Amino acid sequence: TLKWSEPLRAGSRYSHLKCIAAIVEALDMTNCKGSPTPIACTRTAEEQNEEMLSPELVFFYRRCVGIARFMRTYRGDIKFAVKELSHGLAKPTEAGVRRLKKFARYLQHTENDGVGLPRAGDLGELVGFGDSNWANDKITRRSVSAGVLLNCDCILYDYARSQAVPARSSSEAEWYS
Secondary structure: OOOOOOOOOOOOOOOHHHHHHHHHHHOOOOOOOOOOOOOOOOOOHHHHOOOEOOHHHHHHHHHHHHHHHHHOOOOHHHHHHHHHHHOOOOOOEHHHHHHHHHHHHHHHHOOOOOOOOOOOOOOOOEEEEEEEEOOOOOOOOOOEEEEEEEEOOEEEEEEEEEOOOOOOOHHHHHHHO
């Protein structure tokens, strides 16, 4: 059975399949202050040396990141943050939990954001943008490629992923991107 609703108008609420509430409630952050950014930065070598979480906290961390991985299909603005949070799935640490809590505050801040597609417009022109950062991951030294494909100012496809090999220069990172 397919669900449908009337088109969302300005001021309408967008629920994202109640994923945001699931993450925020699992972390017990329902009344938290919002954050304008989803994640502070990439991982550092110091964070890798922190102790692993207790089994109960590991369960909650993996559950929240799993929900976020599902939600990234609907929210292009969280793809990089979810990619970074996913690095900690094997051995979650306190640093990962701190990032997850910042991510939850961002979700609280942007809970009504969504992607809208207009009913009409010039559908003839596709516009694409791509970029990379050079060796921003301090552990693997790999760059991240990101891009978006737009039609009529609507996002058709977007991505953020680590490059397969470390680039030796910023221009090489741009080429791989």
